[in-house]
Amino acid sequence: MAAISKKRKEALSKLDVNKLYSLEDASALVKDINTTKFDASVDVAVRLGVDPRKANQMVRGVVTLPHGTGKDVKVLALVTPDKEQEAKDAGADYAGLDEYIEKIKGGWTDVDVIVTMPSVMGKIGPLGRVLGPRGLMPNPKTGTVTMDVAKAVSDVKAGKIDFKVDRYGIIHAAVGKVSFEAEKIRENAEELLKTLLRMKPSAAKGTYIKSISMSSSMSPGVSIDAKSI
Structure with a gap:
């Protein structure tokens, strides 16, 4: 079994892996558990209850993040x-x-x-x-x-980004940098998640948003309560 680094132990000590955090709390926590020395990206992964193999359940679109991604896009x-x-x-x-x-x-x-x-x-x-x-x-x-x-x-x-569900039913998107204020990370993530909610395919049955996780580069993921959106 691989050894856990001191920095990762410190990050995990601040995180309850069994807890679903509100989007507001997760946006602050992801900054606190970041261990990189560079300005890491903050990413959101959303697992959807869709079958991407079916054309009528494909989720793909664009969203303009109110505070941009923090990245100089070429x-x-x-x-x-x-x-x-x-x-x-x-x-x-x-x-x-x-x-x-x-x-x-x-x-x-x-x-x-x-x-x-x-x-x-x-x-x-x-x-x-x-x-x-x-x-x-x-x-x-x-x-x-x-x-x-x-x-x-x-x-x-x-700050306009495009997203597309992958073959596992997951949407991955960058919603800022750890140098952003927590409120800006929250607002960017909220804009993405609300856009996804509006795009629910009529053919998708059952739970649409199954799980949401927010993380920075190399940090543990913070699980988010979909009801907080």
């Missing part, structure tokens, strides 16, 4: 020349088309989000084998394929 706008300056003015880190398509074909994916236009999806489609596994493929459902490129870029920079 955005690439794959757009026609007439839209390049518009994308850059909105905050895109990179903007262009053919030259970036060639870079991606060569394996370059040093971005967090790609925004594009419907008219150029024909060129981007073949990049699916590179972008798909990395979660970078633009999609109209997440607002990353649009004619209003400037708004899409500014939304992403302001």
Whole structure:
């Protein structure tokens, strides 16, 4: 059996693993049990009572966190020349088309989000084998394929994130950094959870939100009472 480090023991001593905490208490506790020296991300994992293998139970969407994620998101706008300056003015880190398509074909994916236009999806489609596994493929459902490129870029920079239930029925999302005030972590997490509640598929039966856990990088998870949302 692996030995438990001193820092982890200290974190576990502050946490009751059998308790369901309110979202407010969990947001404060996750800061207190963090042991990293860097500004760790705060993540929420939500296990849903859905079967992701069925199209009518797929949960996927976007949410704009009121306080952002705390991460400097790199955005690439794959757009026609007439839209390049518009994308850059909105905050895109990179903007262009053919030259970036060639870079991606060569394996370059040093971005967090790609925004594009419907008219150029024909060129981007073949990049699916590179972008798909990395979660970078633009999609109209997440607002990353649009004619209003400037708004899409500014939304992403302001804290808009997309989420998708994985094959185990779990949604994973970053809702801030441990340097955030507890109230800001709570408000971000609450916005995500309320969005998920509104998206409950009609085909999903039984308990929809089965469990919620909040953690920072390398910290134990804090279990949250879904009734506190």
